[in-house]
Amino acid sequence: MEFDLLKKIALALALGLLVGIEREFSQYREGEPLFAGGRTFALLALLGVISGYFAVHISPLILVGALLIAGSLIVASYFLSVRAGGHFGTTTEVAALLTFFVGVIVATGELLMASITTIAVVTLLAVKPSLKTFTGKISHEDIYATLKFAIITIIILPFLPNRTFGPLNVFNPAETWLLVILVSGLSFAGYVLVKIIGAQRSVPVIGLLGGLVSSTAVTVSFAQRSRQNLELSRLFALGA
Structure with missing residues (x-):
């Protein structure tokens, strides 16, 4: 003792x-x-x-x-x-x-x-x-992106049933939404990294790390971001 x-x-x-x-x-x-x-x-x-x-x-x-x-x-x-x-x-x-x-x-x-x-x-x-330097650079767009990601991950997921539906029981709302969260998470992580280290360095990092989890999610996320940033479309294509 x-x-x-x-x-x-x-x-x-x-x-x-x-x-x-x-x-x-x-x-x-x-x-x-x-x-x-x-x-x-x-x-x-x-x-x-x-x-x-x-x-x-x-x-x-x-x-x-x-x-x-x-x-x-x-x-x-x-x-x-x-x-x-x-x-x-x-x-x-x-x-x-x-x-x-x-x-x-x-x-x-x-x-x-x-x-x-x-x-x-x-x-x-x-x-x-x-952290003070980082928060000084945050815009309303950044706050909106964070809130949108929080709603997708924290608020909606708990209310979705975690069981299968439909013919052959192929549709599971919770598991399907997890894919949405994964795509949104990669997009949000890329958004944050672009703010911190720039697009040229952030895209390869997200492509590498995201590819270890789901190459499909990386492809979907980069496709969405390339439509939003046409000048970086070639970079997103290489990252995918």
Whole structure:
């Protein structure tokens, strides 16, 4: 039991330190006032794992109290940062709160989930400058394309029956719609890649990766896009 607890504490400290180092580096690079560094984030994760451990073995109220303490410190630090002339963003503060919960997740024994959550947090924090640049280039057309793809994949598919109909039971609405999603997904991925790396480089990439899944879907997708972009029709023909 003691070794298991020590292992969880060590992992929580390491994960918290990882988030803290990224925040410390980013805030130094961007010239922002330092809200919290590696030690603070490591301590937040430590508070999370210890309070989570005692919540399981003694009382859940311990976790509630620890969360109130951590939340109060984070909110107070945010307002002090704003008063000192800092920015109004809450990215670092949210990351600090998530770090506390990472410690709690470690305490429950879900070590893989805690590690994946930390990697996701650090990745999102690290790509923040690139993400801001990317979002600055988004147009209404991009938002419309994303919403259209979301409707096709998320909203319609769950309502389609996953069973066969018709003569010889050859028609399955759900499976047929999956092909529509595949074609739309390739088209959407190509649209995004064109925005990021340009048409000349994106078409071969989509053709190669999409061909591993379904060459038919690639052909249909490229045929649609070539009709929309006549000047790139030869490039789409080569990619298919």
